[in-house]
Amino acid sequence: MISEKEALRQKFSSEPDRYYRVQLFDKLGFVRKQCVNCQRFFWTLEERRTHCPDTTCQQYEFLGNPTPKKFDYVSAWKSIAEYFVKNGHHEIKRYPVVCRWRPDLYFTIASIVDFQRVESGKVVFELPANPLIVPQMCLRFVDIGNVGVTGRHFTSFCMIGQTALANAEGYWKDRCIELDFKLLTEVFRVPKEEIVFLEDVWLGPGAFGYSLEYYVRGLEMGNAVFTAFEGTPNDYVEYREKVVDMGAGLDRWVWLTNGTPTSYDIVFQKPLANLKDKIGYLETAEEKEFILKYYKLAGAIDVEYFKGKDTIPDEFLKQIGIRNTNEFRRKLLRLQAIYAVLDHTRTLLFAISDGALPSNVGGGYNLRVILRRAIDFARQIDASLDLGEIAYWHAEQLRPMYPELAEHVDEVRKILDVETEKYRATRERSAKIVESLVRRDVIVGTEQLIQLYDSEGITPETLIKAGLNAIVPPDFYLKVTQRHMTQRHDEALKRSFEVGGILPTNLLFYLNRDQFEFEAKVLRIIEEKYVILDNTAFYARSGGQEPDHGTINGLEVVDVVKFNNVVIHEVRDLKTSAIKESDIVNGIVDSRRRNLIMRHHTATHVVNGAARKVLGSWVWQHSAFKDEDMARLDITHFAHLTREQILEIENISNEVVRKNLPVVITWMPRTKAEQTYGFRIYQGGVVPSKEVRIVNIQGWDVEACGGTHCSSTGEIGLIKITKAERIQDGVERIEFVAGEAALRYVEKQESILLDSAASLETPIDKVAASISNIKQSEDLARRSLKQLAKRLADVMTKEIPDKSKKVGGGLLLYISSPTLGEEGLDSEYHLTVGERLTRQEPRIIYVAIFNEEARPRLMVFCGKSAQEHGLNAGILVKEISKSMGGSGGGDAHFGQGGILNIPSSLDNVEKIINSNVKVPSSPKSE
Secondary structure, eight states, X not given: OOOHHHHHHHHHHTSHHHHTOOHHHHHHTOEEEEOTTTOOEEEESOTTOOSOOSTTTSOOOOTTOOOSSOOOHHXXXXXHHHHHHHTTOEEOOOOOSBOTTOTTOSBOOSGGGGGEEEETTEEEEXXXXXXXXXXXXXXXXXXXXXXXXXXXXXXXXXXXXXXXXSSSSSOOHHHHHHHHHHIIIIISOOOGGGEEEEEEEEEETTEEEEEEEEEETTEEEEEEEEEEEEEETTEEEEEEEEEEEEEEEHHHHHHHHXXXXXXXXXXXXXXHHHHHHHHTOOOOHHHHHHHHHHHHHHTTOOGGGGTTTOSSOHXXXXXXXXXXXXXXXXXXXXXXXXXXXXXXXXXXXXXXXXXXXXXXXXXXXXXXXXXXXXXXXXXXXOTTOOHHHHHHHHHHHTXXXXXXXXXXXXXXXXXXXXXXXXXXXXXXXXXXXXXXXXXXXXXXXXXXXXXHHHHHOXXXXXXXXXXXXXXXXXXXXXHHHHTTOOOSOOOOOSSOOOOTTOOOOEEHHHHXXXXXXXXXXXEEEETTTEEEESEEOOOOSBTTBOOOOEEETTEEEEEEEEETTEEEEEETTOTTSOOOTTOEEEEEEOHHHHHHHHHHHHHHHHHHHHHHHHHOTTOOEEEEEEOSSXXXXXXXXXXXXXXXXXXXHHHHHHHHHHHTOBEEEEEEEHHHHHHHHOGXXXXXXXXXXXXXXXXXXXXXXXXXXXSOOOSBGGGGOOEEEEEEEEEETTEEEEEEEETHHHHHHHHHHHHXXXXXXXHHTSOGGGHHHHHHHHHHHHXXXXXXXXXXXXXXXXXXXXXXXXXXXXXXXXXXXXXXXXGGTOOSOOHHHHHHHHHHHHHHOTTEEEEEEEEETTEEEEEEEEOHHHHHTTOOHHHHHHHHHXXXXXXXXXXXXXXXXXXXXXXXOOHHHHHHHHHHOOOOOOOOOO
16 A cells, blocks of 8 residues: 555656646756666666666766865855845844744744744644745754764754745746756756756645655755645645745765765764864775775665664675675774764754753753764774764864854753763762673673663664674664653643634733723533633633632623634532523622733743843743742753742742843734744744734743733732742753732741741741751651661560451461550561561561651561461552551561551551461462
């Protein structure tokens, strides 16, 4: 069965004049042919050509055979940009590689993604200019294992994005192909006979189109996609304004003009030279010749060819005439490691500069995978290599194209250092595991490989280097990262409502923030519980802000949600009220609650800006929550917040409050807002509408936000951070109070301090010192008690067997509990007594019920003879603790757990033990 893409390709190729023929082909005499190898159709000026230019059908003929005019990476982009600007295009800056404007993507995977937005589940295109050209850096992680091996795979690459809408300002396929052809022939001086166009299709989420890939000497230079259809191949309509999406890898264009063995040699030209010089890497003339031969073959394959066992098998090397395969393999593996380190480090430079952090969740896991891979390769090359220094080399080479990288390189180095140290600690723990696997000479399968990488950070490369027989699937890193990919934004409501035919609700709080009373018409009543009005002053739960409360015709409004731009009010006792559809009702919003939440929401923006100022530019809002009594802000950060950092964030936040900065709210077209303020506006997530509401705390923070806000920061009053904790890898939570809630919090803390001072009979300023003295005294007393407990345990161990109660099977039961007068005994005492007793008296069952740190606890010990009678301490703990409202477990000898309360009667304990006693079976006679 053929795939959807192949079916589309066959459909479009069956009507070539409609979909693929362009004016240039007729003008210059291109002929359409079918490949004798793969059966795909292509257009060429060579009458005798029989095969298409795809890598499966044609080798790289440009390696060692460059075009007449050479370019380096930066000069190639400058020439391309100048050409398109001269031909009516607007040159725009790259978008971030962290794709914050799409709810379904972590990273920008293609230049067209810059201009795609999702509205009501549909992909729409918004261009800041038409036509345009952009040097878009893209991140892709599907070919991690191929990086360095094939000479052409990257995890990050610059896509030359040539984009146009097919209208009076832009153009369609004829002009697109003409421009691209002239760029090749006139700017890059490629002979026209060497350019071959291959028919293809592009199938994306919610949109698709036909395309012409163009090749030179077997190298794909670009893919001109003509996005004409919206929907799926089975259910679609034509776009009213079709989109030209030509994407070309800048690395390919530079590579073509230089003919180097790999694209890395020219793309990473200066960093590569620096790295080779640093580690003293040299190649003989013969080695250079063989490396060129190797990559001529490797360019047409990937790691799947090697079956995951050995990246460069002997038979492959012998094809290119290598005699000493072991020596050459070592040289080549070292070179491939160099390439991988350079690629991975550049990707991390872009990602971290744009606000992403390596972590164990979502897109951050991709970054951690390549970072740890880069660390491993760097250690193989030279243990003294510093990834931060390599990132600096990249930033310097790319400064003319991407000057912002140099601004962030120090922060990038800091994060790379932190992650490197984390990985060092992980490697130390995992070394023993690798040694154990080697000793046992196990064959490590795919599932175990993934588990070892996931839980211990052990890479397949590490296992292979250690001599293990590891079966590495070609897509190993893709399999690993997919397990950590979760949907970025979950905007789905817990339930849905039928709101068909209802116009969007008119939101009065946007027109007048201080309007708390209004009249409205009832449009629909749902389930005798929910009311839909034509307009409302009630804010619906959104963007982490909790909803307004109040009344409608005197009935309590307990919740407000928005579904498809329709506001739905949950009203208590609606069923028994007189309200019906078409009525005019009176709504009153709880103004005090609104004002409390409003201050917390504005404070969230202030604290977010302060955290970024204190910690670094990588800080982004991960999520937020604002209610009347508190707020919390989750931020991206690589380490736990220190007490000093928390105080600094709080102090800076209150400084912003004291400055009384204006909070200016405006509505702007989404594209204009992005161009004006950048993508920092998307702190609260994706905005699914063409118009965005910009909340600008002037001189401090600008965000796209739909919440309610103060008119100036002075209205907040006070911000007090109450708690900070790590909630997941790479995410720190800051809880705080603002305004009236902050005053209540301070008053409560003061009251606690006054009560503490009174209890300690000391002045307030001496409380800390007094507590410290008490703690020292407690520590001393605790040490003394431990000594006494040990002495008491010595005595009790001798006395308990005589005081024990006989139970079934001739066993002995002793219960220690406050109920029986044994108070003040701790876990250390009971552990000592239990262990000694069961060694001295194998028939004993020792049950300890006691309080420790105000929590009732349970312990059970079973001697060897008791175990032979079927008693298991872990099972007894489960049953006894369950009867006391708790839980626990353990093994046959020892079990422990927690209970709800210490019971006044212990009869049930004895019943449970007797019910578990079994008579041991007699040994069989000979």
